Amino acid sequence: MDLLSARGVHVHFGGLRALDGVDLSVPPGSIYGLIGPNGAGKTTLFNCISRFQPYSAGAIHYRGRDLGALGPHDAMGLGMARTFQNINLFRSRSTLDNILIGMHARLGNPLAAMLSLPSGRRREGALRGRARQMAEMFGLTDVLDQQVVHLPFGYQKRVELARALASEPTLLLLDEPVAGCNEEETRELCEIVRAINRDLNVTVLVVEHDMSLVRAICDEVTVLDFGRNIARGAPVEILNHPAVVEAYLGETVAPHA
């Protein structure tokens, strides 16, 4: 069974049909790509899945559960974590605090935490230990106590990933993870995402413009254009699919991503 599935999802902004009956199914264990030209609706679908965007018709199921009535803060508790297109960290906080906030779903009894009761302190200690492990996994140990706003770009990207994974999700949603990255940073990020998928056993759904990333890491992709599905398949087939070529470049030119 699919980990995540969307059926006939509609989103209208006034007269504009941002999503016009879109389907998506993400098998567990995969790195799945969601691509399309600008304005295709991929970010809108991404936001429907992460619950930041309501949809007017259709259904989205995650592990068989209908997401329709849930809010953005419910996603993390179900095991879905997301990142943002332009890095969106808690800027005044340290790396460690950012990762700890990512573990919010595991806070336990808020009263015990607020009053520093023994049970609250025990849990806080456990969370901090786990946060340190996450930081180590992402090479952030050196900057654990740094305010994230002062960190270099590549570090901020990794803090955001570590924060998303801190809650040990089963599905990681990445919104254009290499936007603004240079070639070297893109390569580094590809490796990190592969490692997350392989070593942590996390399914990844990635919305992306960058075809080199899609080719390098995705097992399968869905292509959207003007709010509709136009193709689905392995990256190599898809990038030569006539409808995809047309959507991206017009009829005559082949994509050479």
Added chain:
Amino acid sequence: MSERGWQITLTFLAFGALLALPAAIPSFYASLLAFMFTYVIAAVGVNLLTGYTGLVTVGHGGFFAIGAYTTALMAKHLGTSVVPGLVAGTVLAGIVGFGLGIICLRLGGAFLAIATLGFALAVGAVLNNWSIFEGREGIQLGKNSVVGLGIKDVGFYYVGLAVMGLVMLASWSIIRSGVGRAFIAMRDSERAAEAMGINLRLYKTVAFAISAAMTAAGGVLFAHHNRYVSTETFGDTWLSVDFLTAVVVGGQASLFGSALGAAFVVMVPYYLGELRDFAYVLNGVALIAVLVFAPDGMAGVLARLLRRVLGRTAREVAPVVDPVSVGRG
């Protein structure tokens, strides 16, 4: 010693000094300081909401009034004193704060500030017009006692110090917990906070409720300190403005800052004596000066000075990121 170590040490030293102080000063000054403590308590409450959670309130004078009038009416009709008043006043203000939080959920920035200002005005109007509150006539409170023991200036000083210590400890405990992290996360980025599983509605209203309850504790003590409440003090919005000024001038998101700021708004009019109305001007000037030149307030300025003095220690704690030496690994 780490920066945190310094903080804890200085806090203990400060409280130790405050414990010993009444022995060294006339009881009149002990009473003045006790008055200041009530403002510190209120400012700590405002700071939790405005400094840490990022929700600007210009209405906490309303919660201060709820605390003061709850205990005043209880004293008048039930003959109770400080402790029952504290319990009832904070609980009632917490409930009202929760309600106001729900009403203000969709508001932010200037709109929230105006809505909370409206709340303070509404409280003032109720106090002025509902006869049980006695309007400008006011309500007299009897002699103060704690669990049956009568207290005067110095005794009240210690009660104030204890409540201030408790409120600060509670605020500190909340802020360093996962709940406090959620408050700060909402201030830094609501979208990201939501994505981390933080229920904005719940956490905002809870922040409102706790903050209101804390400020009301200050109001309860204020009523017992003056042994008199009337709309002369509680009928307008100056208290609300004073508390916000204290938090901003003292230093947002800093407990020490709230204490400094409260000392500022209490002591300046006191030492101006005859010219005390001039304090409003001075507060305004201080507010603008801080916002323009030192957004982290008096506490921030002091911390920077201390770090410079303690040079090396500070650098150990907060090394400047150097992308070259850290590497791009």
